[in-house]
Amino acid sequence: MAQAASPPPAVRNPLGQSRYGGIASALRERILSGEWAPGSAIPAESALAQSYGVALGTVRQAIALLVEDGLLERQQGKGTFVSAGLAGASMLRFFRFRSREAGAEAPASRIVARRARPAEPVERAVFGLAPGAQVIQLERVRSFGTEPCLVETVVLPLPLFGALVDSDPDDWGDLLYPLYQQRCGVLIHQAEDIVSFAQLGAMQARRLRLEAGHPCAVVRRRAFDRSGRCVELRTTRGDAFAFEYTAHVR
Amino acid sequence: MAQAASPPPAVRNPLGQSRYGGIASALRERILSGEWAPGSAIPAESALAQSYGVALGTVRQAIALLVEDGLLERQQGKGTFVSAGLAGASMLRFFRFRSREAGAEAPASRIVARRARPAEPVERAVFGLAPGAQVIQLERVRSFGTEPCLVETVVLPLPLFGALVDSDPDDWGDLLYPLYQQRCGVLIHQAEDIVSFAQLGAMQARRLRLEAGHPCAVVRRRAFDRSGRCVELRTTRGDAFAFEYTAHVR
DNA sequence: CAGTGGTCTAGACCACCGC
């Protein structure tokens, strides 16, 4: 019995879904809607249990689902917090450059090109864009000190990232993901990388101060926001001999 | 039932560990000891709860831990089963060769060398071997049809894999992990891969029908059994330009 | 200290499976 008073806030559960599943969905929507900012705490389990009219354990199962999704994080004795998303320089995990000693790890970033253009069919598909929609394409060089180490091509769907068109890239800082969040309200939540090897083209080689045809590691990334939409396509290239990637299998 | 009365079977919990943690450890030991064969069912949750003298929910939490570890698998309405370990061509789940479309089939395997030798210091360390202990080293070529695509060097601690010394490699089949399990009772449970880039040596190049110095992708794998011991070191090399590796980021 | 999440209990009923 018990759904308590009468209408618990928008949880229609017995539709093929468990009650905690319904509560998880409801919480997910409230998180994505921005009701609780990333990094802030959601109400206590006991409060949620009461407001949804369920037992504590049920709300705990709902939260467990969202924790597994990476949307929430628990902290014993403190509370349950909205995840702050993928932080900084995750791309550098893949590359080991000798400039590893110094404390300041993130290499500097320089935008060398930016333009808007019509989305290609593949891009329309992954971004879910209508025919005729546009994308922003960025070319970017990352360097340790005076030494360039990575070149990147970044493609973003225009409707979402329009704020980037009008601002000065020199003000963007070294990391894109925090920029996405602050300027465009887009929080990168997870990504899929495909690693392969190729040879540098003339332009890329010049930017990296290597010869054309030099072996390079290529990381093609699709990045997703918290709702699972793909919101960024990125291709990163760097010296193959400086590349190393660690993965855990099951 | 039985053990109920007073002393639950060997669960010393209030020592920094939760009760379900203690039960999980106890179950882990019983699984690793072979009390229940891989693929078979463990006792029902209710039976375990009774025999350990705890509530159902507690045993469920213990089982959840082992499921997360990959040691157990639940099946609704049927039971909880001991995991059968990393199945067949797990190596190829994560990297593949573009020359092959749709081909989910494992490439054929040919052992081209096998010898026992003293373990090097690094190997003694990762395998936990005593000074003077030996290892088996295998050289292996994997091919699609008549076309070789991968060369592998596999190093195994001898005490565990002695059964492989006396048998004929032609009888081994294309996959090593099932062989380990059937001949040596070793079940590979998880692994760590390190991907990097190098150039082929003369011998490797000849086996792959490429020129020496040709760019190659290198995957160094450490594989672990269910108790977390490292039981295999493997280095796989193949044409860098046919290589592709997929990884999920958080 | 009060508030949070973490652990645990002893029940109940449901959904699924195989016979």
Place this chain on the structure above:
DNA sequence: CGGTGGTCTAGACCACTGG
């Protein structure tokens, strides 16, 4: 149908965090 895991309840106490 009986047995399994899956969901849910309404309590209780513990361990950690912060003021």
